[in-house]
Amino acid sequence: MTLEYNQDGIQIYQADSLQQLGALADQGLQVDAVITDPPYSSGGQYRGDRAGQSAREKYQNSGTAVEYSEFAGDNRDQRAYGFWCSLWLSDCFRLCKPGSPVVLFTDWRQLATTTDALQAGGFVFRGIGAWDKTEGSRPVKGRFRNQCEFVVWGSKGPMETDGPCLPGVWRSPIKKSDKFHLTGKPTDVMLEICRIAWRPGSLILDPFCGSGTTLVAARELGLRAIGIESVAENIEICKQRLSQRPLSFNNPAAVLQAAFAGL
DSSP: OEEEEEETTEEEEESOHHHHHHHHHHTTOOBSEEEEOOOOOOSOSSHHHHHTOOHHHHHSOTTOSSOOOOOSSOOOOHHHHHHHHHHHHHHHHHHBOTTOEEEEEEOTTTHHHHHHHHHHTTOEEEEEEEEEOOTTSOOOTTSOOOOEEEEEEEESSSOOSOSOOOOSEEEOOOOGGGOOSTTOOOHHHHHHHGGGSOSTTOEEEETTOTTSHHHHHHHHTTOEEEEEESOHHHHHHHHHHHHSOOSSOSOHHHHHHHHTTTO
16 A cells, blocks of 8 residues: 655555555545546456456457556456445445545446445435436447446435535547546546535545546646555556646636636
């Protein structure tokens, strides 16, 4: 468990999430929100399908011009996935302040399992949002497109009634210029989702930070963030992205004024 990055209110640990979450909870850390995109363990009907494929084989077409790094933890069957999520969500529950929101990405295969795991971890289940990947998602003749991925969200007990009114659907295509990970989410989507932690200086926890999009979005909004990632190559990508200037603003006060206008 190594602290690999610590600048401008952003920290990144290279560690297994279960180990690091427990250690942070034992230290008494308290966070304002959990926002994360865990490995879905989807893409195969049987356990053997998942165990026999690498992440690249599952999520990337052959002959793709850009090859992204592998990622760990994507070979569990559905029941094991649910148990595993319950474990790390229980540690997140310990880390969250009362009322803190938790937001989890998932796909259609693991949607029901994720809602169960959220509640098994102790959180109140509050709803589902959808990321519409647009018509650029892969088509299959004679079938509906798998055009959406989902966010399952809840909170640690009752929530505050203040804050911005946020959308429940985000329509954004995957852009090559904004893709740094096999299953990375668009930065503009994460900017919208991170607004759930609306108080200036709030601390977001991402236990599976991948290429760092949650961390980049948090910094852009003037928030703090802790990311945990086990793959060294992904951590280097995080560092490179965070070394760049903010996306739209150089003044954090201007970011907050624009993002939270109308409160």
